[in-house]
Amino acid sequence: MSFKINQLSLHIGEITICKDLNINIEPGEFWAVLGVNGVGKSTLLHHMINVDDAISDEIIIDDRSLSDYKHHRKHLAKKTGILLQEYEYNFPCTVLDAALIGRHPYLSEWQWESLEDLNITENALKRTDLIDLKDRLTNTLSGGEKRRLNLATLITQDPDYLLLDEPTNHLDLSAQIKILNFLKQHIQDNNKAGFMVIHDANLANRYCDNVLMLYGNGEWASGSTKEMINTNNLERLYNCPIQSLSNDSQTVFIAG
């Protein structure tokens, strides 16, 4: 049981995102993906679940390649889910109804959500501190509340592999820590795996076990957080001078 990327080369237009990318995401692991803006981190994430193209024999989820899931989309959606950067909010509905769509992969065409589906959803809302807002309309939520709703929908979907596109976006400092603590706990307790695009190398350093760095031009490197996050690698990654500050318990990196 694992999420493997095997010799994947990915391009958009003129840009090469990665060349011969090999990684292996095991249950219980929390990965960070680091790289400058526009290097293709989100595209890589979308590619990892994008069955529309269905040409990806390089992506192997629980021993079956992505193209094998072409006719088993709901099955795939039980294994992998994604927290996107942006969602559309043109059609307001209640927070509960919004999170309930996470149950879609579990329902057949004519089936309505059961009481159990409702319980699972309410539980996800409880865990993301949204239960008191469950009857609120989604267009009245703040940026942080929306982010928690997106997360609650993903938790309701309950995939084994969680692809996370900047989960800390729009969140204040304490909310960032809260959501990462939550994700770390969720991954450890339930033997899930996380693969997270994030711009804060210090948060990656603090929460993640493994790091994938996309340097641009298809170059990449991966390894344990300890090996990967250091001044040299970060300077190469962000192409700017980096200083490190340490105390007894941790090291932080700052630009400039």
Place this chain on the structure above:
Amino acid sequence: MGLLVLSGISILCSLFIGSSTLTASQVLNVLMGNGSTLEQTLIFELRLPRALVAFCTGAMLSIAGVLMQVLLRNPLADPYVLGVSSGASFAALISMLLGFSAMFIVGGAFSGALLSIFLVFIFANGKGGWTINRLLLAGVVLAAGWVSLISFLLVISPPDKVQGMLFWLMGDLSYDRPLLPGLIILIIGFLLTIPLCPKLNVLIWGEKQASSLGINTKRLRLSIFLLSSLLTAGAVSLAGGIGFVGLVVPHFVRLFVGNEHRILVPASALAGAILLILADIVARSAFAPVQIPVGVITAFIGVPLFLILLRRST
């Protein structure tokens, strides 16, 4: 449920009210199977079919509206935005100009709508697949093209035909309509839309989200496009360009039942049917014996109702 009862009541109302004065007891008498031949003709061959045509048209437009709003992810989209109705109108006007009968006008309108759907589909499917913007642009530009052709037709047509054409463009239920094709399109369209509803609930959050929850988004949006276009084609062929129903009814019903499409679709269909039946009663009796195009009445009723609701909604 309430809507189902209401739609029944409004069909009944349409039997009782009309330009020639029949008393309530006369109508009841006819419904019991009695009454004079004239009265029977009036009820069963004029008022009832007309109410049913209004029912079908209103329901089709409303379902098409719901679908188009989800397809374009915009609660203000209406079934006519992609030019289906304009294509239908152009073909219908040509049939009228050539002096064809009602059946041919309806058939012509439907072919025009199909042609328009086909053109939008071809142009929206350019390099790299279709996007909402490209679909919208293709539709809007084609609609503009049809409208200029329609203006051209109106200018060159003999004056005695222009009145009928204008009525058709505004949406009109007054002449003899073949009910059966409309009914068939409505039933098929409705039955095909219902299983899509859970997917619509997901699609309103965006295509990536829908795809990540196990939905084949390419197939889904093609189904939505075709269904909504066919329903629009059916409605427009039957009753001309009745405006407002497809935009306002779904929007209006969303305010009450929210965005659960399994409820929204049937509720909108019934609400649209009721609105059009009531509008048609007004259209044929308010200024009797002069008939007003029902499209004018839907706007008369719909606009203030909608504005009041808009102010009240949070």
